[in-house]
Amino acid sequence: MAAEKSSIKIITLIAADGSVFEVEPNIVKEMKTVQSYIDELDQNTVSIPLPNVFGNDLAMIIEYCKKHASEEETKEAKEEFDFEFVKRMKSDDKLRLLQAASYLNMESFLQFMAKAIAAEIENQSVEFVRDYFQIESDFTPEEEAELRKENEWAFK
Amino acid sequence: MEKLVALTNEELKVRNKLHHIHDDLALSILSKLPLKSIKRFECVNKSWSILFENHNFMKMFRNHFLYNNDYDYGDAFILLQELPVTGDPHYVWSFYLLSGESQFHNKIKLDLPFSIDDSRTGIFILGFNSINGIICICRQTPTNLRIVLWNPTTAEFFVIPPSPEECVPHRGCYFEFLGFGYDHIRDDYKVIRHITFHHIINNEEDVSLKDRWVDTVLEVYSVSSNSWRILDIDMPYHQNDDFLLGAGVHINAMCHWWGVTHSFVDECLVSFDLINEALVTTPASLDMYEGCELGHMVRYLVVLNESISLISNYPETTTYYISILGELGVEKSWVKLFMVESIPFIDYPVGVGKKGNICFNKFLDELLWIDLSTHIIDEVGLNGQSSKIGIYKESLFSIRGINN
Known part of the structure; x- marks a missing residue:
């Protein structure tokens, strides 16, 4: 099983609007929904449709995952990224990303978005x-x- | 896997509008808010108005309370240990610095650079925790109170002089509402205390009782002025904290104690604002504990993750409740948050740590930590009666401020 998993080189994610994203396996590790799908396959490439996530949102989630999966980035750089990541979002974006995180079963990204929304509504x-x-x-x-x-x- | 259907942007928007945010997601967001915001949003709709009865929500809220606190408390503890001496009615006191990855890997015995222990009785750390790396050590005698501020890192210490009130012949002092705090506006350390007087009978001196009678006094000491000052503030309360010596906490330039009215009927949080020199009281919520009358509970006031928290215990049981306060002065802002029960042989708490760990004294005088979220118990590996533990953060700050 482990050998089969490691044979997967590229994962293709297809958003609800049809836009296509090619990512490496370590990027989707946190997406439990995607990961469980991959675990059941034994082929080199997989393409996974995500009918509940929009292309723009998926692009942002992948950007977030890439940053956080990187071993070269410092803790401070990741925190700085998180700050800027939230800053450029509108309320609607945050809610949509929270729902996407829930659908993709991404626990830490979900907590991150929930915190961002809490900060926005607190006062x-x-x-x-x-x-x-x-x-x-x-x-x-x-x-x-x-x-x-x-x-x-x-x-x- | 669902069949892929490509939608246009317009269709997506419509579809999105139709999807209200799921309840679980809303709860997750709400659990990350301060108590005050949650109480305000109880007015949003009916299901949000009973959040504190929602088991799921409480779980998330507790979790957030324990683990999402970025405040840097420091990573060491100061432990005051009391050991009986064979054939001697007195005790031996020792201060330990506990540090290391697994909380108590390193135990270093600290020597006091000053002498305070001449009668080997009544030593305590005021308010348990260090403030800017400085701890306040006191020794109470029947007539007075010795107070020394001490920075264990630099070994600097500062002896606070007695106040004129302590130096009146034939008069002893009883101290309550003792607090040590830091006024960040004036960069000044302060000690506050309420003194009740009693007469020391001396048949050889002929002083009438009337001449010796004095009302109680609330006085404050400031390090920058090096003097005590009497405040014109009434203190119609007694202290009612089972931590006894040194009880009371300090947070954000305020000292807090658990108190009770003179009639011993109504309990409340008594707080003193060191910056504005004003007293604030917060009544205890009467419905906090069913089945046990106020005044009959054993109380310990602590600060848990920056929140004023009250540990309550039914006498003779090992069940402990922990309530946190949302807003000073507001009775309705107490929220019962944790219940610790069925942990065998625990006797009484001796202090709190980070992330909601509480240190308990066990019967046979062993110390152990209890993690509030996991209920995992860790042995401290130190024995000792009436030990007290406080969070300590190393610092090179001078007691007399940067300018000295």
Whole structure:
């Protein structure tokens, strides 16, 4: 089994919009969804369709994985990269990447995106968060007023 | 594998809109927020309003609380050990520096560069942890309190002089709410304490009781002024912490103690702001512990990963609850976070470490660490009654500041 695995040289990932990415096996190690698929095969090249991930997002995820898989990069350089990586993203991008991370079963990237989103909403209002996650309130106005009064300290 | 269907960008957008973020993902995000933000977002919808009852969420929140703290606490501990002497009512005190990869690989016995131990009684480290590498060592006698600041790395020490209040004849002092802290605005170390007085009976001196009577006093010492100053602040509380000597914690230029009202009915967190010299109290949440009346629990106040935390124990049991405070002054911001139970033979906690490790004294006076998330137990390899352990971070800072 180990010999079969190591025989795979190149993995082709196909995003939902049809865009194609060729990557080395060590890049997809963190993508458990992809990895489990590869583990079942014994061929030199594999192409894997990822119908729930968009091309732009997959490009970003691969960029992240490449940086973090690199043994030459220092811890500081990786942290600097993480900072810039999040900085250039819009809210929608973060949510989509979080969902992609969940679909690809990438635990540490998922935690990283969740943290980035938490940092964005931390000081925001209830209304902002509802809008952000597209959540409808299921409180009656009275229920909501009561809860807001109870948690008054959290609004200061 | 799903069949590949290439979608246009427009189709993708529509498809994306339809997909709300999954509950588990939302919980993962929320678990990374401070308590205050979580409490605010309880008003988002009904399912978010009961997050603290959600087992899944609590698991994530605890995990984040324990492991996602970048604060550099330093990687060593100071241990104060007390050993009885055969045929002698007194104890021998020793200070140890514990360090190394596996927390206690290196144990170095520290010699005090000053003398404080002449009666071999009542020695303690105030507030357990070092502040900028400086620890505050005290010895209480029936009449006064000796206080020395000490940097074990540089061996520098600084003896805090007694206050005029301690030097009145026929009057003894009882100290509560003792705290050592750092005012970063003025780059100054301070000691705060509340003194209650009692009379020392001396039949040969004829001083009327009335002349000797004095109210209690809250006073603060500052290293930069090298003097004590009485504060015009009432302290209508007693200390109620089972750590006893040296109990109380310091974080962000504030000293905190677990207190109780004079009537011994209502418990609360008593905090003193060293920068603004003001007292803040935070009532204990009455619903914190079902089935046990307030005032009957054994309490230990600690700082766990930068949060003010209260360890509570039902007397005579080995069940410990740990609650953290979200916001100073807000009773409703206490959250019960951990329960440690069924660990045999543990007696009482002696201090906390990093990542939520708690050090307990075991019966037969052995020390052990308990990891709050895994419940893995590590032996410290040191015995000793009433030992206290505090986090120590080596530093070359001078006690009297950079300018001295």
